[in-house]
Amino acid sequence: MKPEKTKLENWICETEKIAVLTRPVLEDLQLSRLNSLLSSPAFRRGYYSNLPNRIESLSELSSLPFTTQEELSENSRRMAICSQADIKRIISDVTSGTTGPSKRVFYTETDIMHTIGFFAAGISEMCSNGDKVLIAMPQSGPSGLFELISAAVLRLGATPVACGVGKSFGEMADIMRSNRPDAFIGMPVPLFSLIRFMGSDFSVKRALISADSCPQSVETALVxxxxxxxxxHYGSRETGLGGAVTCSAHSGMHIRENHIIAEIIAPDGFALPDGSQGELVITTIGLSAMPLIRYRTGDFCCIMPDACACGGVTKRLGAVFRDTNDEVSISSLDxxxxxxxxxxxxxIKKTDSGYEIFALHLGSENIAEEIRAAVLALYPNISFSVSSDLCLPERKPLYLGKRHIIS
Ligand SMILES: [Zn+2]
Incomplete structure (x- = not known):
């Protein structure tokens, strides 16, 4: 059966009042929105005042300079083009699991409403009226990620079940058993760990995974x-939290292209064709507080070159990963x-003499040996020490945010 057309594109049509979404219609919208931004008085008074006040075609976007993460950290307030009174929410590094310099990203009420709409469209691919949805995302106060996802779930007539992050496996298992959620929204490894901890006694059938890359072995086990x-789903503070989400064809993530222009670049900064892996660069034409021009995300992926089976016209991101240049890759270890x-x-932690791995396990006495053998097969010339402990109910997931090598 042919998959249903992506819910995201129906939402784009509703939001932008477009009858039929085609590639030329979408690209006209992107160019016109970008030029409105470039010529707006607030934009011309702010951080980007040196940019041209219009470009003639989207292909000219590549002539504009990049915005780096360091520039965003150092110029956050100047990059916001709305008034102080219109800032509804600020997210800084404190609420994120990512590494890197401190950044602050601002949002207006309109930005937040758009994100809820985008989330509702994406989540509706996997849940509907009457479902219960366990939300294992940070609870960071009004208009935070957890609250926006909850608002989107409620909009679909479904019930959010609060889990947050930082609870013990025993507490999460209790929430799972007493609420019997149909679906899950959160990071992939914590879901994998919880399911492994619980054994067969869980009700979740569908999972929207976000906020960290998903190791292949974890994806296989979860499926x-x-x-x-x-x-x-892919998103970041800079995309307005929501960025791209899968459709019913499960082949890549359709980009929220009415609000984001995506490019993929090589290390030398030149644009790469669709299908090539490189760094994702975003121009967030749809954000009204803090639109960014050619922001280098530090995330690596490709724009998928083929048409999606759903028949949608929005471009899709392939699997996203971060390029760390570390001698040990946590993705490979995962x-x-x-x-x-x-x-x-x-x-995993880096020490003066090598790396320390600490594992939580279910009862195998030989797990440290199994881990040592697996690590040695990957990295025969690097020193690793391995310790492990039984995963008792009071134990918590070992990472609150993105998985990384602790230094
Ligand atoms: Zn699709």
Missing amino acids: RALGTKLFP DALFSILQLVDYS
């Missing part, structure tokens, strides 16, 4: 446990170690 494909059946979670 097997849930009985459905995963619903990946893939190797989460294949070990008794492993619930692990963390």
Whole structure:
């Protein structure tokens, strides 16, 4: 059966009052929105005052300079083009699991309403009226990520079940057993760990995973446990939290292209064609507080070159990962170690003499040996020490945010 057309594109049509969404219509909208921004008085008074006040075609976007993460950190307030009174929400590094310099990103009420609308469209691919949805995202106060997702779930007639992050496995299992949620929204590894901890006694059938990359071994295990494909989402503070989400074809993530122009670049800064892996660069034409021009996200992926089976016209991102240039890749370790059946979670720390791995497991006495063997196969010339402990109910997931090598 042909998959249903993406809910995201229906939402774009409603939001932008477009009858039929085609590629030329979408690109006309992007160019006109970008030129409105470039010529607006607030924009011309702010950080980007040296940019031209219009470009003739989207292909000229690549002539504009990049915005780096350091520039965003140092110029956050100057990059906001709305008045102080119109700032509804500020998100800084404190609420994020990402590394890097401190950044502040501002949002207006309109930005927040758009994000809720986008979330509702994306979440509606996997849940509908009457469902219960466990939300395992940070609870960071009014208009925070958890609250926006909850608002989107409520808009669909579904019920949000609060989990947040930082609870013990025992507490999460209690929430899961007493609420029997149909769906899950959160990071992939904590869901994987919780399911492994709980065994077979869980109700979740569908999962929208976000906020961290998903190791292949974890995806395989989750698909097997849930009985459905995963619903990946990509977003960051700079995209307005929501950025791209899968459709019912489960092949890449359709970009919120009425609000975001995406490019992929090589390390030398030149644009790469669709299908090539490189750094994702975003121009957030739809954000009214803090639109960014050619912002280098530090995330790596491709724009998928082929048409989606859903028939949609919005471009899609492939799987997203961060390029760390570390001698040890946590993605490779994740893939190797989460294949070990008794492993619930692990963390890795860099020390003066090598790396320390600490693992939580389900009862295998030999797990440290299994981990050591798997690591040695990947990195025969690097020194690792491995310790482990039984994953008792009071234990918590070893990372609150994105998985990374602790230094
Ligand atoms: Zn699609």
